[in-house]
Amino acid sequence: MQLDNSVSAVVTGSASGLGKASAQALAKAGVKVAIFDINEAAGEAVAKEIGGVFCKVNILSEESVIEGLAKARAAHGQERICVHCAMTARRGKTLAFDKETGGYKRTSTEDYAFGVEGILVASYRVASLSALGMSTLKPLEDGERGSIVLTASVAAQDAQIGQVIYGSAKAGVNGLVLPMARDMMDLGIRVNSIMPGIFATPLMLGAPQQVLDSLAASVPFPKRLGKPEEFGSLVLELSRNTYFNGQCLRLDGAIRMAPR
Secondary structure: OOOOOOOEEEEEOOOOHHHHHHHHHHHHOOOEEEEEEOOHHHHHHHHHHHOOEEEEOOOOOHHHHHHHHHHHHHHHOOOOEEEEOOOOOOOEOOEEEEOOOOEEEEOOHHHHHHHHHHHHHHHHHHHHHHHHHHOOOOOOHHHOOEEEEEEOOOHHHHOOOOEHHHHHHHHHHHHHHHHHHHHOHHHOEEEEEEEEOOEOOOOHHHOOHHHHHHHHHOOOOOOOOEOHHHHHHHHHHHHHOOOOOOOEEEEOOOOOOOOO
C-alpha cells in the first residue's frame, strides 16, 4: 500500500505512548489520521500536532467505537489502515496468599472478564468494525483494501507472575490474527499484530530510575527500553508491505521475560 494523503487511518489509544508514535509516523508519511482515545485533552493536542482529527472513543462501548468511526470517516473518508493500541485490564495472580485470613484468595472471574473485555473483545470490536468499512473500498494493487495492526505483547508468550489476565488476553489477540486474515483474504484486508517488549512509554517512565535501569539491563541488545518511534516504524512497514499478513511479530530486543 502506498502511504500518502489518499489514505486515511484510525489509531486507537493514540493520545500517548505507542499509539501516539504510530499516529505520528503515519501522519509523517502523509496519511490522514484520526486519533481515537478516551483522554480528550491529550487526544486533541496530538490531533492538532499532526493535522488529524480527534474522536473521543471508549473501546469498551460498541456505540462509542461506531460513532468514532463515523466521525473519522466524515472527516477523512473510509480508513484503509486501522492500528489498535488502546486497552484496559486489571492485575492479579490466579491464587495469592492473604495474610489476614492465612489462606489463599483468587483473582475474581469478574476481574478476569474485565481484562478480556478490555483487551481481546475490544480488539475484535475495533478490527471487525473497521474491516466492515474497508470492505466497501475500491481495491488497490493486488486487490488490497486495507491493513489492520493489533497490539499484543511479549506477555502473550512469556507472561510473568501476576499477569494471568493480561498475558492470556494478549495471547488471545495473537489468536485473532490468522483466522481474521483468512476470513478476509478474498476482500484483500490484511491482519497482523505486534508484540512489544519493554518500551519507554509515559506509563513505564513513571517507574523509579533503578527499576528502569534494571529493565534496560535485562534486554539482550540493545540494552535499553524500546523507543515508541520504533514501534511506529514497524506499524508503517506492516501498513505498506502488502506481503505481511497473518503475522505476530515480537519487537523486543530479544528479551524473554523471567517469571518475575
